[in-house]
Amino acid sequence: MNEKTSLPLYGIPKILPYVKPYRKTIVIMILMGIAVSVFDAVYPLFNQYALNHFVALKTLDTLPQFIGLYLLCLVTQVTLNYTSVYICGKIEMLVDRDLRNASFNHIQTLSFSYFNQNNVGYVHARIMSDTGKIGELVAWRMMDIIWNGSYLIFVIAVMLATNARLAMYVLILVPFAVVLITWFQKHLVELNRKIREINSRITGNFNEGITGVRSIKTLVIEDTINGDFRKDTADMKRTSVHAVRYSGAFSAVISLMGSLALAMVLWQGGRLTIDGIIQIGTLSVFMTYALGMMDPLQSVITTLASLVSIQVNIERFTKLMETESDVADSEEVIEKYGDTFHPKKENWEELHGDVEFRDVSFHYPDGDEMVLEHFNLKVPQGTNVAIVGETGAGKSTLVNLVCRFYEPVEGEVLIDGRNARERSQLWLHSNIGYVLQAPHLFSGTVRDNLRYGNPDATDEQIMEALKLVSADFVIGKMDKGLDSEVGEGGDNLSTGEKQLLSFARAILADPRILVLDEATASVDTLTEKAIQDAIDIVIKGRTSFVIAHRLSTVVDADVILVVSDGKITERGTHKELMKKKGSYYALYTRQFEEIAADMVQHTAA
Secondary structure, eight states: OOGGGOOTTTTGGGGHHHHGGGHHHHHHHHHHHHHHHHHHHHHHHHHHHIIIIIITTTOOTTHHHHHHHHHHHHHHHHHHHHHHHHHHHHHHHHHHHHHHHHHHHHHHTSOHHHHHHSOHHHHHHIIIIIHHHHHHIIIIIHHHHHHHHHHHHHHHHHHHHHOHHHHHHHHTTHHHHHHHHHHHHHHHHHHHHHHHHHHHHHHHHHHHHHHTHHHHHHHTOHHHHHHHHHHHHHHHHHHHHHHHHHHHHHHHHHHHHHHHHHHHIIIIIHHHHHTTSSOHHHHHHHHHHHHHSHHHHHHHHHHHHHHHHHHHHHHHHHHHHHOOOSSOOOHHHHHHHBOSSSBOGGGOOOOOOOEEEEEEEEOOTTOOSOSEEEEEEEEOTTOEEEEEESTTSOTHHHHHHHTTSSOOSEEEEEETTEEGGGSOHHHHHTTEEEEOSSOOOOSSBHHHHHTTTOTTOOHHHHHHHHHHTTOHHHHHTSTTGGGOBOOGGGTTSOHHHHHHHHHHHHHHTOOSEEEEESTTTTSOHHHHHHHHHHHHHHTTTSEEEEEESSGGGSTTOSEEEEEETTEEEEEEOHHHHHHHTSHHHHHHHHHHHHHHHHHHHHHHO
């Protein structure tokens, strides 16, 4: 949505559910903001009394009471200031926490298609940046408007009650100040928006310069990358200096308006004081108020203007929260089986592993071309299904449907004879072990990562799973064994080592359905043989789907599905497909020839 045309308060009702739990605290914050502003406005009245009474009358009568009342006000104001700042900070943190928890929990319920269509940076900004801005609005922005608005109202009321004529000389400048402040604020908002955009580019380039350092050096493009970075920083410098100029002029205008207000007070108030219409103390009050009015006025206008940009944060947050998953459990299913965060495991049936595709048609949410059309396939419990094809052929489609990462457009995917939609996603996912081609480990120790597969696993069970996939040597060479840190994303390990640990984690979960997405693609031939032996043991009694690039690893599969251009073109056993001499035969023969050529070349070397 265009920030320039957004209404400042539009969309705020959408965040009220996250604010309601703290409404009592917010009311206290509002009352304290008003009280603090009243005390700030009262202090000039002490000066008025002191000048009119102690100085003009040359008497010290009531001085003890004056000092006592002044100190009481001072202590009360300091206490109110401290408490109001504490409450503002508390409200900001509480609202931030609730917004971030809600948004993070919500993205856990979204299907893969959402993450395919939205990059990590976009989602991260919604959870961290946008929620932070909203929390700031509820606490500090609201307090700014309350305090400054209350101060202005009180000051204007006091001036009008004291001397309406002199007050009007001050207030006549307010409309001009509002126009000037609004004009400057509009341009500053535009400049700051540009600065944020440039800063985003700089951050992106900086990130690429670090994460892509190997590619940069091997392609010898340091000078190009450096040039792009320098261009962005030059834009940042130029725009920032422009913004500083406007900001400096803005401050000067505010000072000028305050000085003009003071000049009006001195001009007219001085005459009234000479004529004896008002006392010197009253003139002092008007002088203080004239100088002090412009900053709160600026703050109110600036805060209201900032609501326009915060409106964008609110819209982006609510858009995320209103995004519905392409794959969702029905109310009846949630009632019986629970949801992702409140599972009713006592109602979960045992999963055996029979899978059936019944007249399934499917296309991805971001496309219209059918990937499967009226597809049928029965996979009895314990069947080993291999899915092969060229890179990018769409081999993961079937697996995505089995795991219910996507829903069929037509037809049904049956698990143990029942439509997968009739039971919860969490029930299904808890019975699936998935080993990705690009393995991901979470920050923490080896033990922590493996226990994601089974939180109750003992060290003995963990070591048994590691030995089963020949990954015990990875732990053996780490200084702290299972207590060794894997680093962010597993960066302390090689890709092959991460793959082995990921495989052990899946096995530790003891799944009824096992999915291997080119699980041996990142390991050497020797390790692949060890893992293949482990796979042969692990898949017994389990339904397994093996996405494979190396066809030598799937020759013993019960059924092989050949995928081309997102569609299944052949199916059968290895022998059956070799006899057909179709796509599978061509793939297998080509790979065999490549392997033979590599062996000859290696022998010659």
